[in-house]
Amino acid sequence: MxxxxxxxxxxxxxxxxxxxxxxxxxxxxxxxxxxxxxxxxxxxxxxxxxxxxxxxxxxxxxxxxxxxxxxxxxxxxxxxxxxxxxxxxSRDAGGPVRGTIRASVSEGFGTWFVSRHLGELAEAHPGLAVDLVATSGFLNPTRRETDVAVLLARPRRGPLLTRKLADYGLRLYASRAYLAAHKPVVTPDQLREHRLIGYVPDIIYAPELRYLDEIPGAPEPQLRSSSINAQYRMTTAGAGIAVLPCFIGDADRKLARVIPDIRIRRSFWLVTHEETRHFPHVAAFAGWLAALAARHRTELEG
Incomplete structure (x- = not known):
């Protein structure tokens, strides 16, 4: 020593x-x-x-x-x-929050939900800069690659503070134009008569994304992408039927739910490093995101 x-x-x-x-x-x-x-x-x-x-x-x-x-x-x-x-x-608790926060979130959640509301965070904390890393995959909070992460599964190890951020729902969606031009689909078995859109099976970065495994009789997707945004674009273009988060599918009036009885449920987990969770800029962002998810619970759950 x-x-x-x-x-x-x-x-x-x-x-x-x-x-x-x-x-x-x-x-x-x-x-x-x-x-x-x-x-x-x-x-x-x-x-x-x-x-x-x-x-x-x-x-x-x-x-x-x-x-x-x-x-x-x-x-x-x-x-x-x-x-x-x-x-x-941070001794002056009443002072302004300053610094740069890096947040790692899934592509769909970051693009379709978090980014829409970042303006209000910027208004509340003008001295806070935000790096929103919204990709197919996550930065590692244990290795301190990110200050805050929103994960699809609760981490089992590491010096981390984890809490459930929100539950969210997923459903089958297709464009109204696609449904008008193809055979009716009322039961899961009838999905075999349609093109399905989904993830590339051998490069799915999280098991929680294997949505089609939970739909009895669903065939393998014919049109595949590692990007949920690309899957959404294919769906709106009338290429087929896809499982989308409700906060994406319900936001587009060109899309309609398919087989409404089928609903998939997942959770987002808010993760911070135990050594930095009390830093003012980390606490401010995590608190804002938790409050935001609570306010929009209905939208997320669909």
Missing amino acids: QVESAYLQVMDWSDLPIFLAIARTGQLTKAAHALEIDATTAGRRLRRLERSLGERLFEQGPDGQSLTPAGERLLTQARAMERAAAAIG
């Missing part, structure tokens, strides 16, 4: 954010982008930090940088310092 205290005294403290960013993202280029500096500068400052400590902090692997034992030790101390700094900065 004396050795660690000694080398913390001789290092340049301004290099610690570089170290933390690389530890969280696992890649020097991503860390540089997050800190809005170039990768060459980030690499030079990391090497300077390693020279001052006399130890290597990362090993280079095929997927990026991974912490060495010395890096793990420094990470524990750096996180403690970060928490202390955040506590000092």
